[in-house]
Amino acid sequence: MLYPISKSMEFSEAQKEIRNFFHSLPVEHSPLLLALSRSLAQDIFSPFSIPPIDNSAMDGYALSGDGNDPDGYLLLPSSTFPDSIPSGAKCAFRVLTGRIVPSWAQCVAAQEHCNVRNGRVFPGTTYPIGHNIRRVGEDVLKDSILMKAGRHIDATALTRLASAGLTEIPVISQPRVLILTGGDEIVRAPALPDRQLPRYECDSALLAGLLTEIGAIPCILPHQPDEPSAIQKTLENAPTWDLLLTCGGAADSELDFIRPVLREMGAKFRFERVAVKPGRPTAFGTLAGKPFFCLPGNPVAVFTSFLAFVDPAISLMIGHTYPAAPHRRIPLRDTYPGDEKRHRIVRAVMDWSGATPKAVPYPDSGSGLIRSLTDCDVLLSLPPGGELPAGSPVDILWMRA
Numbered sequence: 001m002l003y004p005i006s007k008s009m010e011f012s013e014a015q016k017e018i019r020n021f022f023h024s025l026p027v028e029h030s031p032l033l034l035a036l037s038r039s040l041a042q043d044i045f046s047p048f049s050i051p052p053i054d055n056s057a058m059d060g061y062a063l064s065g066d067g068n069d070p071d072g073y074l075l076l077p078s079s080t081f082p083d084s085i086p087s088g089a090k091c092a093f094r095v096l097t098g099r100i101v102p103s104w105a106q107c108v109a110a111q112e113h114c115n116v117r118n119g120r121v122f123p124g125t126t127y128p129i130g131h132n133i134r135r136v137g138e139d140v141l142k143d144s145i146l147m148k149a150g151r152h153i154d155a156t157a158l159t160r161l162a163s164a165g166l167t168e169i170p171v172i173s174q175p176r177v178l179i180l181t182g183g184d185e186i187v188r189a190p191a192l193p194d195r196q197l198p199r200y201e202c203d204s205a206l207l208a209g210l211l212t213e214i215g216a217i218p219c220i221l222p223h224q225p226d227e228p229s230a231i232q233k234t235l236e237n238a239p240t241w242d243l244l245l246t247c248g249g250a251a252d253s254e255l256d257f258i259r260p261v262l263r264e265m266g267a268k269f270r271f272e273r274v275a276v277k278p279g280r281p282t283a284f285g286t287l288a289g290k291p292f293f294c295l296p297g298n299p300v301a302v303f304t305s306f307l308a309f310v311d312p313a314i315s316l317m318i319g320h321t322y323p324a325a326p327h328r329r330i331p332l333r334d335t336y337p338g339d340e341k342r343h344r345i346v347r348a349v350m351d352w353s354g355a356t357p358k359a360v361p362y363p364d365s366g367s368g369l370i371r372s373l374t375d376c377d378v379l380l381s382l383p384p385g386g387e388l389p390a391g392s393p394v395d396i397l398w399m400r401a
Contacts, residue, residue, distance in 0.1 A: 014271055022313045024172055025172050035169055039318040040148070040149055040150060040169065050163055054133055061094060061095065068126040073091055073092035074089070074120055084104060150319050174215055176219060176243075177218050180221045207245055219241070236265075262294070268287075276304075293313075299368070299370050300373060331393050333359065343384060347361070379398040
């Protein structure tokens with residue numbers, strides 16, 4: 001079942017093909033505390049001002065003046081909240097952090113700056129008007145935008161939404177992503193490798209981790225033998241999915257069956273090769289109208305292809321905007337040989353020794369070197385071209401958090 005290798009699509013054209021195809025999934029509602037790593041589907045407007053009242057930023061004394069009075073301020077009893085005081089009166093009222101501040105207060109004096117003697121408060125310094133008072137709406141005003149659609153929900157976003165009393169929020173549905181690996185040359189644990197099967201399958205673990213990190217739901221299918229009927233049966237019986245990822249079977253040899261099986265099932269390929277290294281065998285298409293990516297088999301190529309093509313696709317599925325261009329750049333520490341024909345995705349480590357951080361390409365470039373994935377700090381995205389001198393700024397595709 002041999003199929004001709006199609007011409008490689010340019011890297012930028014492949015990304016454009018993805019940008020033109022993918023769109024946001026439907027909206028659903030999620031309990032706030034289950035929305036971590038989801039994407040906010042709609043603008044959220046604050047139901048009230050935060051804070052809703054003027055309140056104290058610390059433990060101390062609300063003062064009717066700026067603290068600059070040698071006679072001090074009459075300490076009012078704490079048993080009754082003083083809504084008003086006589087005009088010109090010099091009064092103080094004990095307040096605690098977060099508690100309401102009287103409307104007549106000009107500032108709050110920190111308790112450690114004050115002496116209290118004979119029922120009067122003597123501040124040790126003067127304060128500007130409004131000092132240590134959190135004003136109504138200081139954080140957000142009622143009916144203004146609390147958080148914009150498309151925001152990735154992290155711990156800080158949860159905090160802000162919770163501060164408005166929200167317990168449920170609209171989010172984009174999480175993409176359900178199938179992961180299909182294949183090849184008789186590798187085995188999946190707990191099976192034991194032998195001399196004929198020397199390597200454990202690990203692409204599924206890599207992809208499941210990457211998908212979970214960006215808020216998708218991975219579903220790992222059983223590892224497939226080099227048998228077309230088994231591959232087809234597995235796909236036909238697979239659970240409902242929004243995106244299919246396959247690994248391996250991309251070299252068009254007599255034992256590479258995944259793409260031929262997809263063809264037999266009616267798949268339409270939008271591209272089958274990309275002029276990029278590593279990751280040239282990356283393909284993209286649709287099966288019964290649903291998108292799939294065929295990724296290479298070597299873990300490094302799986303990693304780089306995922307970040308270059310799959311990650312942007314899922315970003316669109318969960319309501320994020322597709323990056324028009326890399327938004328981060330970094331200079332090279334050393335001269336780097338260019339590649340006139342292909343886009344290069346280069347693993348690199350960071351050199352923090354100088355005033356300006358610089359990227360140093362990883363010394364071993366083999367796409368089977370899994371250690372490079374844990375050793376590298378950054379992936380550089382280098383378009384085709386000649387030699388890059390030391391100090392050249394280059395685009396960052398990914399940087400370790």
